[in-house]
Amino acid sequence: MTDSAPPASYATVAEKRASRVRWMLLAPALVVLLFAASGPLLITLVYSMLTPADYGGVVWKPTGDAWFNVFMQRDIFDDTLSWSSAHLSIFWRSVKLSLMTTVGCIVFGFPTAYFIATRPKQQRDLWMLLIIIPFWTNILIRTFAVVELIRNEGTINTLLMWTGLIDEPIQILFTEFSILVGMIYVYLPLMVLPLYASMERLDFSLVEAGYDLYATRMKVLRRIILPLVKPGVIAGSILVFVPSLGAYVTPRVMGGGNQLMIGNLIELQFGQGRNWPLGAALSITLLAIVMVALMAYVRTAGKEGPGHG
Amino acid sequence: MKKTLTSIAALMAISSPAFADGALNIYNWGNYTSPEMIEKFEAETGIKVTVTDYDSNDTALAKIKAGGHGFDIVVPSGTYVPIFIQEGLLMESKPNEMENFKNMDPQWVDVEFDPGRNYTVPWQWGTVGVTVNTAVYGGDINTAAVVFDPPEELKGKINVVPEMNDVMGMAIHYVGGEQCTDDKETLMKVRDVLKAAKPFWVSMDYGNIEKFAKGDLAAGVNWNGASFRSRVDNADIAFGYPQEGYPVWMDNAAILADAQNVDNAKIFLNFIMDPENAAMLSSFARYANGIAGSEEFLPEDMKTAPEIVVPEELKGAAYVAKTCPPSASKLYTAIWTDLLK
Structure with missing residues (x-):
């Protein structure tokens, strides 16, 4: 019992440290992924669900119009x-x-x-x-x-x-x-x-x-x-x-x-x-x-x- | 924390050249800024000028709205000036209190897009008409029909500049309407005319001065100054003013609300209201400039150019292009997208 316990907790500490090092090494890549890839994508996604402002840009009013218009259209003349x-x-x-x-x-x-x-x-x-x-x-x-x-x-x-x-x-x-x-x-x-x-x-x-x-x-x-x-x-x-x-x-x-x-x-x-x-x-x-x-x-x-x- | 942020901001300000003393960043249409005039400005003031190009008002508007551009001066068309002002993108720099303001041609002072000139200074003005290679087609060119209902000789050799408002406006007048109309019956006619004509257009592109001169293109909706520059290289190129109606436009230099080099930008606005400097702009870009007294500095060929001097009988067909309300603009975009599919 006394033989096995210290090595076990020692292993946990080492493991913990290893995992911390792993995360720290991963951090730069994760930050880049988060801010340079996922972030902009998320902004794009949010913008796609807003209302267009009159002269470019968006108004913060959620709508599904943009997605509707990707696939469907209402004829401007006969409304079909x-x-x-x-x-x-x-x-x-x-x-x-x-x-x-x-x-x-x-x-x-x-x-x-x-x-x-x-x-x-x-x-x-x-x-x-x-x-x-x-x-x-x-x-x-x-x-x-x-x-x-x-x-x-x-x-x-x-x-x-x-x-x-x-x-x-x-x-x-x-x-x-x-x-x-x-x-x-x-x-x-x-x-x-x-x-x-x-x-x-x-x-x-x-x-x-x-x-x-x-x-x-x-x-x-x-x-x-x-x-x-x-x-x-x-x-x-x-x-x-x-x-x-x-x-x-x-x-x-x-x-x-x-x-x-x-x-x-x-x-x-x-x-x-x-x-x-x-x-x-x-x-x-x-x-x-x-x-x-x-x-x-x-x-x-x-x-x-x-x-x- | 706040202190750190300020010092970081200060550090960034020092390291970025855009903030440096004696710099000026101009954001302007491509092939539009006289290099000689910029050289003269730099020599006289010691301010280092950087010019960045755009190819349409919308490109400029989108980029400036997005922020972080670092530009001091932009040159939007009159139709876009109210949008820029309404969006809070321009600084009320009061050109009307500047020293050289007295030179501005009175007819361009009280313009609809900037009454009394609190924001903008004329850069160049001109007309949108049709360019035709008269060696290819010998008929009447003072009609939009050369593009919207083209004769056999011109089919497949037509370029239409992709400026939605100018082209839609010209087409609306061609079928007998008024610019910015939202009358469905008129717009239906416009759509039919455009859809029938489109197969005969080879391209819808900017930057066609060389293509006209070299014979790749034989007709098209075009700006008068661009047409002029093609004629200089090829004497067969002529410019027509559509009798059904054609837009008159003016591009205007203005200081951006978030400009970093405001004082330098003001010096620049005052500089281009000097007749001699305005003439330098004109002799490069080949458009008129809205500054009285600049005529005497213009090269001889510009004083009589048919692209600059509108024939008396066609003056009445001109209309000053204005900003269409979003409701009309939306209809135009739908027709336009359908046309380009």
Whole structure:
């Protein structure tokens, strides 16, 4: 009894101290999470349930109008109630373009990452540097660089007209296609980096073994390489899809302001629309879409598991 | 505790450059502040000026309302001045008691948005009309139809500036109404006109001076000064005053209620009421300025420019843009969002 008691209480003290140290070490992260993430989110949530003031801002009078208006609309002329077709079509355009951007980034990013991963070791860093350098450049400058390429009097159209392939410029800028081009270009590094990271760790003797066993190229890609780099594909897709969904600058510059995406719609509410609660409600809806999409994606991607032959 | 707080505040005041002596932070429309005039101001006063850009009144309003911006001077349009005043964002700095106030053109002193000029000083004024590339379209350009019911040649080459009030106002006058109307029948016509025209607009964007000059755009709702600057690079660009009605606007410099460098800001307001300095603003931004006597300092090409000198027969179609009540504004936003979906 006297033998066991002191060590026991000693252990509790040590445990207590350990837990205190753990909390203290965690504190900075918790504070940041609380004030920089949860706090603003909470403010957004509260604002979404208030009444818009006449010239921007909010009046402290709770109402569900903003949330109602996210999904429904009352026609200003005949007062009929219907789904908010304007908001829904803008949401749909955003989701569609973000999915296309993600697929586009995989299509262009996969061969790029594979190419780099199969270079001799001392060359790889140089190739990676070439991918990263544009990423250091301001997003606006990169976007305007693409604009300069595809606008009516821009490089591509001038070149095509000079070669005589076309008589008058093709309208590429200010279309959904130009938004897509801009977004793929801007977000491509976010796909290449995780893909390269998982490909670099790929054991290429497995690929050789596949060929030794008379697997076709397609089969090696599908049955060996893809399953092994899958974590990279998943990480890259998330990194590209999430910012695409909330993209603001690229759709604004490449879409010419008449092809709204969610980000631009939210900006409209805080600006000319002067309806902050609706803007806040739309922001949270965007967050919900991202969460649902991620959960669905991780689930289906996780279910298949790392496939083995 | 209180003492600690004050000393922290004092410390912050010392470390932040915005509070430093001899600084002035101007928050103004992009590509709108003459760099030569700023250089002259800095040389004469020793005050270091920082200019930050915005692209719409609403951007400025939202940012200033949010607080913590550190700006001293803002340049809202006349339509927004009453909102800024009502929201308590502007300081009653009494420009009408300043030395150079005597230079202000009398027609701009007793304006509806700031009677007697207790808050604001004219920056630039101009008109919203239509810009057309006459090499592409040779017809009558003094009508909003070039944008709202465009001829075949212009379809797909039209840009409309995304200023809801200006565009809605022009469309309302185009169908025969008055600005700020909440008449449902008129607004229904407006919606139909806009929805029918929208497919022919390639973009709704600001900053189109180069795009007109280089031929990417052939027509659009535009500001007269922006149109002027495009014409300087491309002689085919012309500016039309819609005979159905077009807005006249004025942007005004004012000191913010929470400005840190109030004295410097006052020096600046007085500075831009000097005819020679006002002319520097005009020769950069290419708009008229509301300061009498500045004409003699203007470059020759501005004294006769068709974008500045309104033709006599179209003067009657002008209306001074005003702030629409929230009830009308709400209807406009609904039409506008539906248009942009």
